[in-house]
Amino acid sequence: MSAAQRVGYTGAMAADPATRSIRVAHLYPDVMNVYGDRGNVIALRYRCEARGIGFELAEVNVGDPFDPAAFDLVLIGGGQDREQRRIAGDLVAKGPDIRAAIDRGMAALAVCGGFQLFASRYVDHDGGVIPGIGVFDAETRHPGPLADRCIGDVVLMTGLGEVVGFENHGGRTYLGPRQAPFGTVRRGFGNNGEDGGEGAIYRNAYGTYLHGSVLPKNPALADALILAALRHRYGREIELAPLADDAEQAAHQAAAHVAERRSRAAGSPHIAGNH
């Protein structure tokens, strides 16, 4: 879409806000969906429709063309190791388009394995490298099959306030010197269990290990993505009508309490898994 077309379109939208919509690409939904990642799509749709904002969802699978001008928001979840390898090549082919779109303000949420693939590279315990698409300057290393996975509840402090979720990952992610994390860890492991950082943020792209699913229980993050998507589509700030969010806040608080209770029971902020 050219700039002129976009301006004209935006004007038409402003006259009739009820017909606003965002265009969302869900990458590899049938593969990268292990930890309830579908919940993020459900939450975005719910929060758009509750405000009369259209939610146009396209599923993008291996081999499908990806038009970076056609979307305001991309989502990618986590998969099993074996399956993640299957889509990595296809994602790398789409990588330059996705990166360029994010540079132009497209919003993105990359969770768990999707976060790893949106970063620079993934290094297996035997030294094998799976290239990522480099949205985030970060590298994930797998410490080997005998190392504990990072499994448990997470509470973060982020620029959007407190964020809660659950993590389950074998790889440890290390950010480049100028790469900002998404948040700092209050409870849980985060990127690597060492430096207190969790996830990564670049423009309107968020990478995180949190599922649970993350968006339903963290409406501030869901709304930040919707706002960025609207801004990308219409070229200006658009106000979001507030929602009651009582059920969302109750689920958020409950998850935060569970994280607190379990970390106290474990006697440390880290709850190690057994696999």
Add this chain to the structure above:
Amino acid sequence: MLSLRPTEQVKARVAVAVMAGKGAAVASRLLGRGGGTALPGLVAERVDGTIVRDLGRQLGRGSVLVTGTNGKTTTSRILARALQEARIASLHNREGSNLMRGIASELIARAGPFGRIPAAAETLGLFETDEATLPAAAASLAPRAIAFTNLFRDQLDRYGEVDTVAALWRDALALTPKDATLVLNADDPSVAELADGWAGPIHWFGLDDPAFATEQVGAVDARWCRTCGGSFAYSRRYFAHAGWWRCTGCGRARAETETTATDIRLELERATFRVSGVGEVTMPLTGLYNVSNALAAVALAKILELPAAAVVAGLAGVRPAFGRQELVELEGRRLRLMLCKNPAGANQVFRLLAAIDPGPGLNVAVLLNDRFADGRDVSWIWDVDYEIVKDRLAACWASGDRVEDMALRLRYAGWPSPEAVKGPAALLDAVLAATHAGNDVFLVPTYTALLDLRAELARRGAVREFWKND
């Protein structure tokens, strides 16, 4: 100092372990800690690390194991009932108590004080086995047959990935006697892969009824052929990745089945279908998944050479397992307990609720706990298609330790004002307030939520404690 020959040492060790285990069972009951379905085995295993081997190998008719993500308990119960009909002595572990300690507990309960199982030569062991316990159980019990019901994602924080479970099963097969029969669900490509490299006998079972093909697949946990990496195509899909599959790469495909269900009719309280080699059967369980479970039991019954009449009677006489479509009367309401432990199981229960006659509307409560046995990660509720019943509800509730997560999920699924009620007592009060005598109420709990609910129902005199059930 007592000096014993090696075999006598073993006997002495087994005897001490059995005594210790039996003591633990008595203590557990006296302390009101329940029936002791795990503790005796745990104690005995401390004394004798090979107690399951030492006791299990006394069984003259050998052992059969049942494993898989879903359907272990139901399959085992159907077979146990058929064995009873055929008058074959058997012992089997209690529902849900399917780790090595649970298997050990059952063997200890049956053993005499000196570690001998009475009439062992005439007895068959039938053991429901946790997926991750299968290697240890196979190595200890040297089973004559293992039935694999299905493989779905389940409690990823506990078991790891589906691929991890598949790898454990292949490890188990390396420890299984080479002449054992594998009973495999042909409809599940992940289970079917176990046939690769197995030189011993295989008995395939599967569904053959085009009326149950669906587009509502839900979360799929098998997409690619392990042999060639090709993707699966389906000429008929029943649920998730189960159906008539074929690899588009190497052409490997669903096997011809020896035990097959056709002409399936599902009603709320029963399923009727034809089984090859048996004839028309009716069982007081419903849902396509239970027909599949029944086939696994029938296949095992055929391997054990049970008469067809015993199989028919076994299916007809099976009582729903603890919480699996179990019917409980409470002040005139018919409470139907539908245990759901993972997305695949839950999707099938909700598909059932979407198919039955809702009358003036369904009353449904979903109970979500997040204790160790449930999985501490509640993300899986977002993989369940609660949406498919949203227009058929009269009253609905969310409950359990994670009631807030459940209420949010149901609200986002479009359920009309799901009421959040934390504990089982408050939930039952809310259900009684909103329904009338004669109403059906579907209660859909996770495992420990079911235990809590049963405890409250027992307190109200509606059920007995589960360890007192047969």
